[in-house]
Each structure stands twice: as structure tokens, then as C-alpha cells.
Amino acid sequence: MQSIAERLKAAQGRINQETALAHRPPNSVQLLAVSKTKPVSDITQAYEAGQRLFGENYVQEGVDKIIQLQALADIEWHMIGPLQSNKTKVVAEHFDWVQSIDRSKIAQRLNDQRPDSMPPLQVLIQLNIDDEDSKSGATPKQLEALIEQIEALPRLVLRGLMAIPKASPTVEEQQRTLGRLQQIFEHYHTKLANFDTLSVGMSGDLGPAIAHGSTMVRIGTAIFGARQ
Template identity: 70%
Template sequence: MQTIAERLDSARKGIDQAATSAHRPPNSVKLLAVSKTKPVSDIMEAYEGGQRMFGENYVQEGVEKVQELSHLSDIEWHMIGPVQSNKTKVVAEHFDWVQSVDREKIARRLNEQRPDSMPPLNVCIQVNIDDEESKSGVALSELDALVEFINSQKHLTLRGLMAIPKADPSEEQQRATLSKLKEIFDHYHTSLSNFDTLSVGMSSDMAEAIQHGSTMVRIGTAIFGKRN
């Protein structure tokens, strides 16, 4: 049975290979280790294996881990799950990034509730790229307005886009979705100074996402094993 450190190493090698195949430098793609439902001991094992970026889906669980590991000042915590308006305060007070902002109300509350003593909160807009009713994310028709709003907020820094494409697409569907996402990302990347992150790709579609410009892949099971 492989250790977490060994699985991390495999994930990094997979990212490097995918980047090389896409004629991109290996360091152009970051690895976000998705640690939801996993104990702090697993996060510590990944940390000792050199991992510093961790993604959590559930607010309460994530906040508890941030607090328990607050002595490790170089961990970067990403909230990647949906944030409800009654949870924005604890998220704003504890996380470094929120990748799942999909409406103005949430962005406004995160901005108002981010402590002055902390640097601006890094934000990605979650885009409902395949227009699925079951998924969170802003519709493409409303994206410009949300970009403009977040960009005007003092305590937020708009870093890019996050998306969860349709599960089990055909190769053609997958290519179309990822190409569209890259086109939208490039549009903002050329006009906004801090817009540098395209967070797309998980264990199953990592190579394809990197081929289409992903700068951050979110890997959980392949590092930590099946979810509890």
C-alpha cells in the first residue's frame, strides 16, 4: 500500500508529464490537494511530503482544520465547496482562497467580513460551464457583471475561474467544454492584472484539463485514497 507521500509524488509526476505533453513548463500547473473528510494526520503526512496547498469543501470541517494547523503558517487553504451566506464570516476569517464564488451577494459578504488585518482574500469565480441545473456556478451571461463587481471590492483579489465540467462526457464534449473555458479565461487574463488561475481538472480529467490551459488541478482520491 502506497503512502500519502508516494501518491503525492505520483500526482506531481503525472502533472509534469501532462504539462510536457501540452508543451507547457511543469511549474505552470499547481497541485491543490483536496483533503475533505480526511483527518488532520493525513494533511500532516502530505505537508511533510512537501504539499502546501489544501482544498476543503465543507466550511465547518475546513475551519476546524485551519484552526488546528494554524501553527503551520505556510499552508495555503482553499475553500472549494459552496459557501452559503450564513457561513461567509468564518470563511472570510480563516481561508486564503475561495474558489466557489458564484454570486454578488457572497462576494459582497466575503469582502465586508474579511478582517482588515488580513491580506485581501483570493477569489475564483465558479462558472457553470456546461449549464447544468444540478451544479453551482454563475451562468456565462452573468459572468461579466460578477467580474466587474469583485474587481471593485477592496478586500478581494480576483484570481481567476474555477469549473467542474460535466461528469463522463464524450471526448468531443470534453474538448468543447475545456476549449470554451480556456477562451473565457484568456479573455480576462489579458485584461486583468491578477487574473492568473484556471482551476479545472481532477484525478479523472487532469491531463485533458492541462492540455487546455488549466493552471491548478484539484486532486483528492489519488492522494488521500477513497473518501470516508
């Protein structure tokens, strides 16, 4: 069986290969290791292999890990799961990034609850690019207003967009979705100073996502093994 370090190296190698195939600069795509349901010991192994960006889907599980691993000061913790109003305070107090903002109420609460002693919270808007009822996220029509609201909040820095495209699309659907997402991202990337992150792509659609401008891919099972 491969170790976490070996699987991490393989995942990074695949990212590097797809980045080169897309004629993009080396190191222009970051790897977010999705560590949900995995023990702290697995995260420590990945950290020792050089990984620094970790994504958590569940608030309390993520906070527990952050507290247990606070001695590893250079870990960057990303909240990537849906966020309810009653959980914003603990997220604002512990995470470095929130990728799943989908409405102004959540953004306002995160801003108001971010401690002054911490740097501003880096945030992404989750975009429901395929308009699926089963998924969280702002619609493209809601995006402009939400961007304006977040840009006015001093304790948040809007860094870009996160999306989870439809599962098992046809090639045409995938191209259309990723092309539209890239177009929206690039529009705001040219307008806004800090808008530099497009978080899209997992193991199954990593290549097409990188070809369409993803700057961060989220990989879990291929690094840590099957989830509990």
C-alpha cells in the same frame, strides 16, 4: 499500500508529464490536494512530503483543520465547496482562497467580513460552464457583471475561474467544454492584472484540462485514498 507521500509524488509526476505533453513550462500547473473528510494527520503527512495547497469542501470541517494546523503557517487553504450566506463570515476569517464564488451577494459579504488584519482574500468565480442544474456557478452570461462587481471590492482579489465540467462527457463534449473555458479565461487573463488562475481538472480529466490551460488541478482520492 502506498503512503500519502508516495501517492503525492505520483500525482505530481503525472501533472509534470501532462504539462510537458502540452508543451507548457514546468511548474505552470499547481496541485491542490483536496483533503475533505480526511483527518488532520493525513494533511500533516502530505505537508511533511512538501504539499502546501489544500482544498476543503465543507466550511466547518475546513475551519476546524485550519485552527488545528495554524502552527503550519505556510499552508494555503482553499475553500472549494458551495458557500451559503450564513457561512461567509467564518470563511472570510480563516481561508486564504475561495474558489466557489457564484454571485455578487457572496462576494460582497466575504469582502465586508474579511478582517483588516489579514491580507485580501484571493477568489475565483465558479463558472457553470455546462449549464447543469445540479451544479453551482455563474453562467457565462452572468460572468462579465460579476467580474465588475468583484473587481470593485477592496478586500478581494479576483484571481480567475474555477469549473467542474460535466461528468463522463464524450471526447467531443469534453473538448468543446474545455476549449470554451480556456477561451473565456484567456480573454480576461489579457484584460485583468491578477487574473492568472484556471482551476479545472481532477484525476479523471487531468490531461485534457492541462492541455486546455488549467493552472491548478484538484486531486483528493488519488492522494488520500477513498473518502469516508
